[in-house]
Amino acid sequence: MQLSVQRIVRRFGPVAALGGVDLEVAEGEFLTILGPSGSGKTTLLKAIAGFEIPDEGTVLLGGEDVTLAPPRQRDVGMVFQNYALFPHLTVAQNVAFPLEMRRRPRAEVARRVEDVLRLVELQSFGGRLPRQLSGGQQQRVALARAVVFGPRLLLLDEPFGALDRKLRESLQLEVRRLQRSLRLTTLFITHDQEEALIMSDRIAVMDKGRIQQIGLPGDLYARPATRFVADFLGESNLLEGTASAASASIPGFGEVPLAAPQPAGPVTLLLRPEALRLGGEVEALPCRARGTVVETVFLGLSAKLRLRLQDGPEVLARVPLRPSAPPPAAEGEVVTVGFSPEDVHVVPRA
Numbered sequence: 001m002q003l004s005v006q007r008i009v010r011r012f013g014p015v016a017a018l019g020g021v022d023l024e025v026a027e028g029e030f031l032t033i034l035g036p037s038g039s040g041k042t043t044l045l046k047a048i049a050g051f052e053i054p055d056e057g058t059v060l061l062g063g064e065d066v067t068l069a070p071p072r073q074r075d076v077g078m079v080f081q082n083y084a085l086f087p088h089l090t091v092a093q094n095v096a097f098p099l100e101m102r103r104r105p106r107a108e109v110a111r112r113v114e115d116v117l118r119l120v121e122l123q124s125f126g127g128r129l130p131r132q133l134s135g136g137q138q139q140r141v142a143l144a145r146a147v148v149f150g151p152r153l154l155l156l157d158e159p160f161g162a163l164d165r166k167l168r169e170s171l172q173l174e175v176r177r178l179q180r181s182l183r184l185t186t187l188f189i190t191h192d193q194e195e196a197l198i199m200s201d202r203i204a205v206m207d208k209g210r211i212q213q214i215g216l217p218g219d220l221y222a223r224p225a226t227r228f229v230a231d232f233l234g235e236s237n238l239l240e241g242t243a244s245a246a247s248a249s250i251p252g253f254g255e256v257p258l259a260a261p262q263p264a265g266p267v268t269l270l271l272r273p274e275a276l277r278l279g280g281e282v283e284a285l286p287c288r289a290r291g292t293v294v295e296t297v298f299l300g301l302s303a304k305l306r307l308r309l310q311d312g313p314e315v316l317a318r319v320p321l322r323p324s325a326p327p328p329a330a331e332g333e334v335v336t337v338g339f340s341p342e343d344v345h346v347v348p349r350a
């Protein structure tokens with residue numbers, strides 16, 4: 001069901017945890033709230049779930065004003081980081097709980113519990129207690145419990161935070177598959193930008209109680225609207241220079257042509273590490289600089305190099321690796337790096 005959050009404000013003493021948040025989530029959409037610790041993500045989720053009443057603003061669910069409605073009237077499914085299963089109830093009893101709260105007939109409860117346990121591939125675990133399950137299995141039970149009653153909205157607050165990387169990755173795919181098959185409108189909270197990029201239809205980047213930018217993952221990555229978004233989403237080289245109409249003078253690289261003319265004065269250019277190239281192909285690129293390799297980190301499919309440019313700042317380059325190819329450059333080596341002007345994004349000034 002469609003969710004609409006309008007000008008939500010929540011203050012705690014002098015702190016505005018939410019400073020006027022607007023958000024529209026379409027029916028069936030998977031939207032991620034991405035932001036650093038303390039940016040207001042959980043407070044926003046609580047206001048939507050009904051655990052926090054905002055000082056100002058409105059929450060609409062399917063067009064209905066639920067701003068003041070208690071949580072149980074909102075029909076919202078939730079999963080938190082710390083599972084929150086009832087320890088003394090079996091898996092099946094845990095999953096049945098929201099249906100029993102709603103006084104559904106016994107036969108329907110049994111059928112729905114079975115169906116949803118099959119969906120999360122735990123059909124043979126109904127009789128176990130939570131402590132007899134792994135962390136990933138417990139989180140799948142929590143997910144089953146959150147969707148079993150057909151919620152209008154699914155809220156996920158860092159649900160994979162406590163799990164190891166491999167498990168996280170398989171659960172990310174599983175949650176997405178489940179969410180798509182049920183066409184559930186979903187709001188997902190994370191501070192992990194990689195997770196946000198993998199999972200979301202759209203991402204809203206939050207900082208200091210405000211949404212800084214909202215859009216498709218690829219758009220946010222390629223064209224961040226602020227310095228904060230550029231820095232928070234992915235790795236970045238933020239090059240400070242001076243613009244004069246159609247070009248900018250950047251320490252280390254000299255004059256860099258710009259796709260769109262800029263007002264004369266200071267300018268920040270975003271250059272993603274994968275846009276910086278090394279080796280033979282560099283000679284053909286219009287923007288080049290010489291630099292010393294300060295550090296090389298091997299990452300499997302690629303290597304990350306930190307370089308100190310001559311007469312310029314340090315930059316990060318990420319170069320693809322092939323098993324048979326020699327390493328790109330050793331620490332201490334002086335190399336030429338380059339980029340193509342179309343890979344540059346001008347970060348708007350606040």
Ligand SMILES: Nc1ncnc2c1ncn2[C@@H]1O[C@H](COP(=O)(O)OP(=O)(O)OP(=O)(O)O)[C@@H](O)[C@H]1O
Nearest residue numbers: 012015017035036037038039040041042043044191
């Ligand atoms: N009950 C409360 N009383 C006072 N301050 C609060 C309360 N709840 C949250 N805050 C403050 O509001 C701000 C936002 O907190 P919130 O928990 O929403 O952030 P978050 O983005 O979810 O952070 P994290 O990723 O660490 O969970 C913080 O500065 C926090 O200290």
